[in-house]
Amino acid sequence: MLFMKGNPEAPQCGFSKKVVNILKEENVKFGTFDILSDNEVREGLKQFSNWPTFPQLYCQGELLGGCDIAIAMHESGELKEVFRDIVLEMQKSGELRKVLSEKGVIIQKETLEDRLKRLVSSSPVMLFMKGNPDAPKCGFSSKVVNALKEEGVTFGSFDILSDEEVRQGLKAFSNWPTFPQLYYKGELVGGCDIVLELRTDGALKSTLSE
Structure with a gap:
């Protein structure tokens, strides 16, 4: 979840645009919220996350950071690992199969060799x-x-x-x-x-x- 200025199609600041581009490059599906549309959310998030600026990138309800951290994690490959680990955890718990099934995705059972x-x-x-x-x-x-x-x-x-x-x-x-x-x-x-x-x-x- 990305709390940003504007939306992915029309970011309203350079920092938001950079994070959007990174997530797209990582092929991550993400939700967004335009903090310019709700000042209560905008000010509340600063206290909630103890992070004074935007954009703010969250993963499974936990703050990853802002633009600089997203860029650093992307360049080091750490961001890709974070998202990969989440998918693996969902896969282990069966949550991934549930989510995909709810979206109508047909899943073939993985063979032991695979x-x-x-x-x-x-x-x-x-x-x-x-x-x-x-x-x-x-x-x-x-x-x-x-x-x-x-x-x-x-x-x-x-x-x-x-x-x-x-x-x-x-x-x-x-x-x-x-x-x-x-x-x-x-x-x-x-x-x-x-x-x-x-x-x-x-x-x-x-x-x-x-």
Whole structure:
């Protein structure tokens, strides 16, 4: 939701126009409210958000910021990640399916293979492990997490203990029977032994940044 001066077709200030262009470039569907049309809303929002200027961009009821923050998040890629994470959360909760169904969108059930392909590619470096990076549930997972952190590698993770379908499916999908499993750009790198060997050889970081 964008509180702006004017509307997307006719912004009434340069800052509002910049944010509108950013959202359009990110292919985000958004609602707007022209704060010039209601002074009570205009003044009330300043106190509500503790943000004195407009435009103001909200996501799921939370203030993201104004023009400068929207531009910075857009340039860093963070804005795209915020919207992507929201869609993923809606997808996990079933809310996305509900919203699309209400709009008459026909949804085909995602196959396990499609789901696994999406998961292994959900982050450039993706670790399927027992537990999470802050609380690994096995020694092998802990060793891989530590190796990645010590090499300064940014990575996503998935707790295979939380989803038996993914846990069993990945064994066949990757033809690799154990966990953790580390992927780079959707391709399997290997398990704990291979990761530690790459780190010992000084090739882990370069392997995950080619």
